[in-house]
Amino acid sequence: MRRARRVRNAATLGLVVLGPLLAFATYMALGPLGESSNTLLLRLILLADLVYILLLAALVLSQVARLIAARRAKSAGSRLHLRLTGVFALMALIPTVSVAVFAGLTVNVGLEGWFSDRVRGVVGNSLLAAEAYENEERNGLRVDALGLQRYIDRSRRAGIELSDSELLAEGQRQVQRGLNEAYLIDGTAEIRARGERSYLFNYDAPTPEQIAQTSGSDVTIIEDWDANEFRALIRLDSYVDRFLFISREVDGEILSLLDETKQTVLLYQQLERDRGRLLFEFGLVYLAFAVILILAAVWLGLWFAERLSGPVGRLTGAAQQVGSGNLDVQVREDDGDDEIAMLGRYFNQMTKQLKGQRNALLDNTRQIERRRRLFDSVLSSVTSGVVGLDPEGRVTFVNRSAMRLLDWEEDQQSLALSVVVPEFGSLFETLTSGPAEAAQEEVKVSRQGRMENLLVRMSTRRSGDGRLEGYVVAFDDVTDLVSAQRMAAWGDVARRIAHEIKNPLTPIQLSAERIKRKFASKVGEESDKLEQMTGVIIRQTGDLRRIVDEFSKFARMPEPERKQHDLVHLVRDAVLLQKTGRPDIRIEADLPDAPLEAEIDATMISQALTNLIKNAGEAIDTLKEKEAPADLVPQVKVRLEATPSAATITIADNGCGLPEDRARLFEPYVTTRSEGTGLGLPIVKKIIEEHGGTLVLSDAPVFEGQSHHGAMAVVTLPLDPTHTDEKEDPEHE
Numbered sequence: 001m002r003r004a005r006r007v008r009n010a011a012t013l014g015l016v017v018l019g020p021l022l023a024f025a026t027y028m029a030l031g032p033l034g035e036s037s038n039t040l041l042l043r044l045i046l047l048a049d050l051v052y053i054l055l056l057a058a059l060v061l062s063q064v065a066r067l068i069a070a071r072r073a074k075s076a077g078s079r080l081h082l083r084l085t086g087v088f089a090l091m092a093l094i095p096t097v098s099v100a101v102f103a104g105l106t107v108n109v110g111l112e113g114w115f116s117d118r119v120r121g122v123v124g125n126s127l128l129a130a131e132a133y134e135n136e137e138r139n140g141l142r143v144d145a146l147g148l149q150r151y152i153d154r155s156r157r158a159g160i161e162l163s164d165s166e167l168l169a170e171g172q173r174q175v176q177r178g179l180n181e182a183y184l185i186d187g188t189a190e191i192r193a194r195g196e197r198s199y200l201f202n203y204d205a206p207t208p209e210q211i212a213q214t215s216g217s218d219v220t221i222i223e224d225w226d227a228n229e230f231r232a233l234i235r236l237d238s239y240v241d242r243f244l245f246i247s248r249e250v251d252g253e254i255l256s257l258l259d260e261t262k263q264t265v266l267l268y269q270q271l272e273r274d275r276g277r278l279l280f281e282f283g284l285v286y287l288a289f290a291v292i293l294i295l296a297a298v299w300l301g302l303w304f305a306e307r308l309s310g311p312v313g314r315l316t317g318a319a320q321q322v323g324s325g326n327l328d329v330q331v332r333e334d335d336g337d338d339e340i341a342m343l344g345r346y347f348n349q350m351t352k353q354l355k356g357q358r359n360a361l362l363d364n365t366r367q368i369e370r371r372r373r374l375f376d377s378v379l380s381s382v383t384s385g386v387v388g389l390d391p392e393g394r395v396t397f398v399n400r401s402a403m404r405l406l407d408w409e410e411d412q413q414s415l416a417l418s419v420v421v422p423e424f425g426s427l428f429e430t431l432t433s434g435p436a437e438a439a440q441e442e443v444k445v446s447r448q449g450r451m452e453n454l455l456v457r458m459s460t461r462r463s464g465d466g467r468l469e470g471y472v473v474a475f476d477d478v479t480d481l482v483s484a485q486r487m488a489a490w491g492d493v494a495r496r497i498a499h500e501i502k503n504p505l506t507p508i509q510l511s512a513e514r515i516k517r518k519f520a521s522k523v524g525e526e527s528d529k530l531e532q533m534t535g536v537i538i539r540q541t542g543d544l545r546r547i548v549d550e551f552s553k554f555a556r557m558p559e560p561e562r563k564q565h566d567l568v569h570l571v572r573d574a575v576l577l578q579k580t581g582r583p584d585i586r587i588e589a590d591l592p593d594a595p596l597e598a599e600i601d602a603t604m605i606s607q608a609l610t611n612l613i614k615n616a617g618e619a620i621d622t623l624k625e626k627e628a629p630a631d632l633v634p635q636v637k638v639r640l641e642a643t644p645s646a647a648t649i650t651i652a653d654n655g656c657g658l659p660e661d662r663a664r665l666f667e668p669y670v671t672t673r674s675e676g677t678g679l680g681l682p683i684v685k686k687i688i689e690e691h692g693g694t695l696v697l698s699d700a701p702v703f704e705g706q707s708h709h710g711a712m713a714v715v716t717l718p719l720d721p722t723h724t725d726e727k728e729d730p731e732h733e
Contacts, residue, residue: 020296022049023289049292056295063302088301096290096297103286137230137250142219144179145232148172149244156238164193172196172246180229183245184236187211192242206233206245214243315347327355385454388461389471393417393428396470405454405477406445417473421445424456424473431458431471442478453479505545512537560601560690567596567605567647567717571640574609578636582617590639596647598719600691605717608684612651612713613638615680619655619711626656635703646693647717652700654710665697693717 025045064085151171155162162170164184172182172195181202182195189205206222214220214233222231224247231247314331321329329351333344376399379386385402387395393416398408406421418425423443431439438459445452456475463469516534520527568591575589616636623632632654639650659665666685688695693716700712 018052018296020293022052023292026289053291053295056292056299060295060298060302063299084304085298085302088304089298092294092297092301096294100286100290137248138221141221141230141232141246141248144248145219145234145244145246148182148246149234149236152236152244153238165195168193168195179246180249181247184239185243185245186241187243204231206231211243311344315343318347318351322351322354327351327358383476385473385475385477387417387473389417389473391468391470393432393471395420402475405452405475424458427456427458428471428473431460443475451479452477453482505541509538509541512541560604560687562599562601562691564597565600565602565605567598567600567649568592568640569595570600570602570606571609571638571649574606574613575638577610578613578617585617585620585634585636587613587617587636587638590637592640592642596640596642596719598647598717600717604687605691608687608715609649609651611680611684612715616651616653616655616711616713619653619657621655623654623656629707631705631707633703633705637703642719645719647719649715649717650712651715652710652712654700654703654706654708656711657709658697658699658711666695688715688717691717 022045026049068082148171152167155167155171160167168182168184172179179195181198183191183198183203184193185191185205189208189211191200191203194200204224204227206220210220210222210233214235218234220233222233224231228250229247230250231245234244236242236244311331318329318331330348331344333348379399380401382399383401385405386397386399387402388397390396394414395417396414402408408420417428423445427439427441427443438457440455440457443454443456445454454475455478456473458471458473460468461470461472512534516531520530571591572589575587578585579587613636617634620634620636624634635654637650637652639652641648641650665681685695694714696714696716698712698714700710702709
């Protein structure tokens with residue numbers, strides 16, 4: 001990959017350098033003002049320029065298309081790459097366009113100066129001056145040639161006896177402006193006579209074409225720029241085949257200047273005619289050079305932008321993967337010691353360090369999670385309620401037991417303890433306002449119509465430096481404990497009362513009967529009063545004996561005599577007994593058809609069931625004594641359900657319901673009826689508990705057609721598992 005990257009970088013730099021080289025070669029091949037425009041070298045260079053432009057344009061377009069596709073795909077670094085490419089393209093275009101505008105204006109202004117009226121007048125006047133000098137020399141030589149011709153012809157016609165040379169010399173002396181040479185030649189350019197200072201070595205014979213061109217009185221002017229002479233050739237009429245050939249020296253520099261002036265004027269006129277074409281060709285050449293340089297600059301910008309944005313894009317993609325949690329990602333490290341290469345190295349070092357730190361954090365987190373699960377399992381498994389508070393007294397943690405005991409809801413967290421559990425407010429205020437680190441108190445809490453006794457202990461929670469971090473509230477439901485303590489106290493009292501009262505009852509009753517028999521006949525008219533008084537004593541003694549018997553039963557419940565009995569039959573008999581005694585109440589029984597055997601004391605269980613059904617009917621009577629609802633239909637529903645391990649007997653009514661402190665109903669002498677003794681439910685509870693069962697009082701569901709809750713007693717008795725399995729699987733026998 002590194003070798004391929006080096007090759008690509010070298011190719012990119014080669015293409016960039018090739019652009020200015022081709023532009024310079026094209027300029028050199030064109031030459032000044034297009035003098036070499038038809039050469040083969042220029043064609044080859046222009047073809048190379050075209051191929052270079054097409055190749056570089058294709059590369060640039062493909063790169064731009066790839067950038068746009070990457071931008072649409074929202075790949076990492078594409079936005080930066082595109083922006084850098086745009087910046088570099090603008091950096092290449094703005095100077096080029098500015099120079100193009102400035103160059104065009106400069107060339108146009110320069111051409112305007114070249115082709116102004118003043119320059120045009122100067123060039124025209126120079127040409128006129130040079131032509132005037134030339135015409136003057138031509139005309140002077142023509143006049144001298146014609147004058148010398150006339151002189152020779154007249155002399156020949158006049159018969160002057162002079163030789164041709166003498167005649168030519170005499171005529172040469174008569175010319176005002178001197179002649180360099182004077183010759184008489186024939187039609188073959190042979191010399192026939194010579195004038196003064198006319199030597200053979202200075203003679204330059206005219207060409208046959210010039211001789212043939214000369215006829216009549218026409219003078220042929222021959223220009224000799226090399227010898228700085230003008231020569232005149234004219235035919236002599238007085239001779240058969242003679243021509244006068246004379247020459248005169250002229251200023252060669254002026255003649256050369258004349259030629260140069262003519263050429264300059266012609267060139268100037270040509271340039272003036274081709275002014276628009278020159279501007280177009282200049283613009284075209286400059287455009288070609290600009291396209292080459294712009295494409296080279298854009299390609300260089302793309303290459304540099306890719307080198308700059310490529311590592312940034314790779315870092316961005318890697319950072320996105322790191323953000324998604326992949327710390328194994330590594331970016332390619334470029335060679336060099338610049339900031340981009342160092343950034344890749346630092347990023348790889350950072351990801352390695354982050355991975356190590358994350359692994360350490362994960363290990364610590366797993367360890368903390370294990371400890372937290374252990375802590376939660378411990379707090380969840382304990383029967384005590386635990387509540388965590390922050391320093392401001394807001395709830396931060398509640399275990400399951402606390403949620404169950406306080407009927408807690410999840411959305412009550414983060415509220416103040418005094419708001420969630422107002423009953424704890426006074427104890428919490430005592431803890432926070434006093435110097436003690438802990439406070440304990442028994443608190444009564446009413447939840448869902450039940451009064452519960454909670455032993456609450458609150459303590460502060462501090463950090464290692466003694467800073468207050470919060471509070472811990474721990475509490476236990478001591479309702480059953482308090483009830484058991486009261487039951488034990490009542491049992492002890494019952495035993496003492498039974499012992500202290502039962503012994504004198506029999507003597508008192510016997511004494512009253514003896515007084516009645518012995519003194520009835522002696523008192524006479526007062527016998528009726530005596531009999532009435534002794535009857536009261538005997539009746540009250542009987543009542544006391546009954547009370548003492550109940551105390552005895554409550555204090556020392558006889559051991560149940562367990563035998564196999566059909567629980568369904570016992571429940572049916574208890575229901576039938578109450579139906580017969582309470583025809584005003586509709587008593588319904590939902591019992592299974594098959595017998596349900598249990599090892600119980602039938603007498604004690606029947607007593608308990610009878611008492612519960614009787615209490616249900618008395619609860620309806622109590623509701624009637626108060627203000628009963630208009631839609632009241634007295635009902636008692638008895639239901640028996642069995643599971644493989646236990647039988648559940650439910651006795652529900654639509655009577656007056658349960659009081660708020662329902663836990664005290666199991667205490668002796670606690671009753672909701674004025675004529676009740678308050679020992680029925682405690683005795684029933686002891687009977688059920690002696691059989692290993694439970695008795696729970698709760699609100700009954702609303703019966704159909706009714707609008708209020710009654711009371712419901714739920715009795716759970718254990719069954720014989722072996723016997724139950726045999727009943728459920730007859731083939732086992």
